Amino acid sequence: MSSDPWGRVDETGTVYVRTADGEKVVGSWQAGSPDEALAYFERKYEGLVVEIGLLEKRVRTTDLSSKDAMAAIDHLREQVDAHHAVGDLDALRVRLDKLVELVDKRREERKAQRARQSEEARQAKEALVTEAEELAQSDQWRAAGERLRALVDTWKGLPRLDRKSDDELWHRFSHARSAFSKRRKQHFAQLDAQREEARRIKEQLVAEAEALSGSTDWGPTAARYRDLMAQWKAAGRAQREHEDELWNRFRGAQDVFFAARSSVFAERDAEQAENLKLKEELAGEAEKLLPITDLKAARAAFRQINERWEAIGHVPRDARPKVEGRMHAVERAIQEAEESEWRRTNPEARARAEGLTGQLQAAVDKLKGQIEQARAQGNSARAEKLERELEGRQALLDQALKGLQEFGG
Template structure:
């Protein structure tokens, strides 16, 4: 009777263990930590099972098979998860290694805009890739970030150098405008020929001076054009007229060579047509820009300057063609 009583007690213990395991959701764990926590619960139940004695013969085998099937199911699922996760980790490692190689290939690039966009895309792609095995995680991340930092540190240094150079150019061009304003002032008593020579030298220096900060470009260019225009009027500098006179003298000297004049005329006709096409393109494109925005206004003004320059060139070329026609 005592043995039977112990067996019934053991039957209740083993039944409770089976029910405890059956209450667990084996499909729920999705991380190593969750699987480890559930594994601990299963192992504790197995230890309790071992401590419990036999249940009645008619139920003992059934209980054992029930408990064993539950444990086998759990460990089978765990093994499958770990196998699948291991494969995913390997795939993720391969993808991240590929991104590292791409970033390393770009690290020394000097195409700053294009490469910046490319590396930003690599960084976005990195975020979409899942984790890798912990033993590789830190190393692969350090490799990737090192390549990215190498490029951006170089870009930062170059941009710093560029900004310093632009500031130096800005100071130079402001000084040129200041000196031109002095020549243009009513108080200036410099002889005309000397003033013209100084103006030409300052204009040459302006052309040779590099870029200035973009936000200063238009304002500086407007100030320069204004003072140069004032000086051209004041000093009666007729560059185009002088160049046209030189051209006419050259054509008159070649008046006896009709072949040479015809070839020059054909060249000028092609050049004139090319500029007319460029002018037409600018006129068509003007409608695509919004001059109300800061950038749009800057683009429109730049296009207007180019259009005016093209019109002047077309007029000059047309005048040259007329000069040739009068000498053929």
């Protein structure tokens, strides 16, 4: 008979292991000496020790699921409870019990983490819904439309909530987009109707202008052309594909009349040449306003120049496009500066930019606090994960701040 602190072999070759509940039969050994029997079953015990150690390491250092971890623990517990090994089996049971506690703790931690992530996702989606509902009332069709498309991309990148909450928020989000699309469609439908009405009016004006082009009643006809021009401007713009054609016919009819009048009043040629010289000087004076640095002053100066321009009278027909083009270039520059100033000072757009920046700054601050907390708790894995999330949020914040600077703030 042979024995050691945890087991023995009796004279019949039966191997026993000692436990807190007394001796348990491990197995029967007939192939060799008692020492060989004990050594064999001690190796089986060491194998269990290694397996439990590996499982402990996996639970502590990997993202092994609670379900898989418990299955592995149960499998090892069955082997320990089968008493087919010689060693401190009670100690192995204690380690397995502690491992169960650790798995339960990790499960609760992951549950809490999922809850936090879900709440963050909820807040992010509620913010998207709020912004979408505000954009739904916007008249900035292009900018609001682009922003809504960007919000959809952001939404797709967020995790899903519980089905009810996610569906409710998506319904509001989708409804806001639909409302904006409906308003935009109505706006452009109305705009198309207005342009169609403008086309109808301008076709009538063109017809009358062409009928007057052969008139030799110089004074009244010229006055009538001025009336037609005023009506033309008041009619608004027709569709792009019609506007240029109608304008060319309208202007062409006037050109025919005024060319005929010019041939009759040849003595006015000299006057028109002088007019051209004056307008070229005014065009040069207007061009000195560029580039626009003081919009208000440039606008006032151009208005005065334009009043003097209008008072000068006609210039030779062949020179008119070039000199008028110079003035139009300055006028377009002022208009573009006005549009830029309007966009820069638009309170609605500025408020949206400030709101987004504030939300992103709050998210960044919150993440920094969570990172500090994770570091303080020694949770490096969570801290690193939060730092990666912080990089993305910080990039969005930097972009938002850059956009806000365009509003001068």
